[in-house]
Amino acid sequence: MTEKLSVAWCITGAGEKLTETYAIMKDVKKIYGDRVKIDVFISKAGDQVVKYYGLYRDLETSFDRKWVEINANSPFLAGQVQLGKYDFILVAPCTSNSTAKISLRIGDTLVTNAVIMAQKASVPVYIMPSDYSEGKVVTTLPNGKKLELRITKEDVEHVKKISKMDRTEVFSDPQKIYKIFEEWTYPKDQ
Template sequence: MIVKGKRRRVAWGITGSGEKIEETVEIMEEMKSEYRKEFDIRVYVSKAGDQVLKYYNLSNTLETMFDKTWTEINANAPFLAGQIQMGNFEFLLLAPATSNTVAKISLRIADTLLTNAAIMGQKTSTPIYVMPTDFREGITTTKLPNGRDLELKITREDAQHVKNLQDMENTFVFEHPNEIPAIFEKYVASD
């Protein structure tokens, strides 16, 4: 329940994927604007995510649009996992999440800022929302920073890690950035 005048914190984690990054940033800008009274969205960027944001010319957009943005130094810095452990966030949103990030969470490897935070969230019943870039096995087409298409093969193994996440407690997997508004609405509607 929202305490009048107090905004709930949301941690948004960005990994090193360009897949749907532009759409995700646009949607998150809309969420910040629409829910500015209800939520304080804090952005946490992996080391690889920092590089990808620069490739897509989105770094300045994030820093301008979101007041609180941090880039990974190591698995515990900034201290996101500890803040999640203490219940300081309503939920953790990983969007987009690389196959590497998804596999590490699936295999319980907490050696990056965002995998550590996700696994700690699972241990403390903080809801984790993950938008994997490699959602299902098969061929997919993504956009490069220069606008060209790149065709990628999503392997059975990558798709299996997504299925593993779907079976984990307090972990919710979704496919497209246009599903993000429903996540925020769920928390507003529950008040």
């Protein structure tokens, strides 16, 4: 790949795996340096969560640009995606709410609108749902306390539906992000 890889990283209101995802994205930026441009787009709920986890300022200083949702079309991420400004969209982590909206084609937030428009424009989308498989999950809160959550079959049905969508890949482990960037920066045909 000769041109700079341009990525729209979208953060929704999920705290599950947020700090791990942030650390990996920061590492990706360090590994690829100027060969990768990562713009961060934060939903309204995500804005609250990144502040709660103490990541807000770090996101601003560690990545190329940071935008916070005003409404579903501002900043105009959907338009930028359709015009080819970004090679792919990465939504990590993605709340069960955003996952359900994407599954049902409800584009009423910055992230859900951008994903739906990307799919229509054949721009690849990678989504890491926080509620990937049915059962219990234990997450760590910013204060270090553990919180047990139950992932329902209804949440998982939306994940399964999204995983069947064209040019959309769903994954559960933040470590997969390394592989995504590796595939885009070192194409197999070279």
